[in-house]
Amino acid sequence: MSAPGGACPHGAAPGAPDGPGALPPVRDWPATDLPGTDFDPVLSELMREGxxxxxxxxxxxxxxxxxxxxADVRAVTNDPRFSRRAVLEQDVTRLAPHFIPVPGAIGFExxxxxxxxxxxxAPAFTAPGVERLRGRAQEMLDDLVNAVLREGPPADLTxxxxxxxxLAVVSELMGVPPADRPRMHHWTELILSSAHGAERSARARQEMCDHFTALLRRRIAGGSPAGGGQGPGSRAGNGGSAADGSVTGLLAxxxxxxxxxxxxxxxxxxxxxxxxxxxTNNSxxxxxxxxxxxxxxxxxxxxxxxRPSAVEELLRYIPHRNAVGLSRIxxxxxxxxxxRIRAGEPVYVSYLAANRDPEVFPDPGRIDPGRSPNPHVAFGHGPHYCVGALLARMESExxxxxxxxRFPGLRFAVPTGQLRWxxxxxxxGPESLPVTW
Incomplete structure (x- = not known):
């Protein structure tokens, strides 16, 4: 691992000339806010470099x-020689100003x-489990859409x-009572933003963990939170801890x-x-x-x-995040x-770049609703493949x-240049989507 000043291991300096065993130069990636769904120009340059x-x-x-x-992204993410857990022991270069993993978090295991x-x-996120939730998800969506249509245009669809x-769908699956959902949304926004500082993000994480700890303890003690959702895959459990098949029930x-x-x-x-x-952001x-x-x-x-194949293509195309996510060692x-990557060196993969690989996706900058095959990695790959991928697909559909x-003539209510991300x-993702119809 290099020193905080950015010095390179093995004696190679950023921008060192090519030669036998020479390392590629280190490129600064400021990861500034980008307009709309524009592809990151720095990432484009990095892809061209190699x-x-x-x-x-x-x-x-x-x-x-x-x-x-x-191919390399898929190989690295499925290779046990690259460790997420080891990241906890190093101060790796990163996008977020703060690094606050939750002890025992699955993302770092x-x-x-x-x-x-x-x-x-896993039982809550199987295809049958997610499909059993589809009807309830449709009801919740219909309620929201009906309210917007009754109110009439314009509306902020975000x-x-x-x-x-x-939020309602994942809370239903998790078994979070409706009364607790606004707080869950608030904590989530603080955790996922770098704009509020490390202390506020850490406090939000702790508050959400404390809330789930109390919920789990009630489940284990045999209680069920009033108004909690019915998760898929209901099964009996002693003490009522998993009786409704919700994720908190399974965890309890x-x-x-x-x-x-x-x-x-x-x-x-x-x-x-x-x-x-x-x-929310992807949609x-x-x-x-x-x-x-x-x-x-x-x-x-x-x-x-x-539409189902179009959803896959749109998931391939959209910029899911700024820069990169979690590294590996x-x-x-x-x-x-x-x-040659040496032991102890950090490695990032870019799923966004992999989804624009011209060797796999001909004309990758074009949206092709009928693209087939479409082996995108929008939900990751390997052991850390998103456990909620089927749920996210269902919601997107x-x-x-x-x-x-349901929205004839749907269009933006303001010029696109006024939309804020x-x-x-x-x-x-867009901060708001003011529309009319």
């Missing part, structure tokens, strides 16, 4: 490798510990639908059975809860793309059978696409149908 480059992000220490090619934690909640719908049963600790359960619940916020980006591409909008309106020397079928956010 499949494995080196970067320095705004915070943390030193530099890190960046892997951008689709490697197999077999990661596998053990994931197995506890505030009226895109924020409350995914896992704690009671000794499969995981209370701290691990609360940390996992936090990660799953804030994951619902990604649907906002998708709606923006549709409303700025009338031909695409009309095609999907007239060809509803093409090489546990031994590994060669990736000709680059329901939202797409709602826009196309969330400032200082780790996850990219």
């Amino acid at each position: 499949p494995v480059t080196r970067i320095r992000l705004p915070h943390g220490s030193g530099w890190a490798w960046l892997v951008t090619r689709h 490697d197999p077999p510990g990661h596998t053990r934690l994931r197995r506890v909640v 505030a009226a639908v895109l924020a409350p719908f995914p 049963a896992g704690v009671a059975d000794g499969q995981l600790t209370e701290a691990e359960a609360a940390g996992l619940a936090l990660l799953l809860q804030i994951g619902g916020e990604a649907v 906002g980006n998708i709606l923006y793309l549709l409303l700025t591409r009338p031909d695409l909008w009309e095609r999907l309106r007239e060809e509803p059978e093409s 090489a546990l031994e020397d590994v060669t990736v696409a000709g680059a 329901l939202l797409l149908d709602a826009w196309l079928d 969330r400032p200082g956010a780790l996850i990219r």
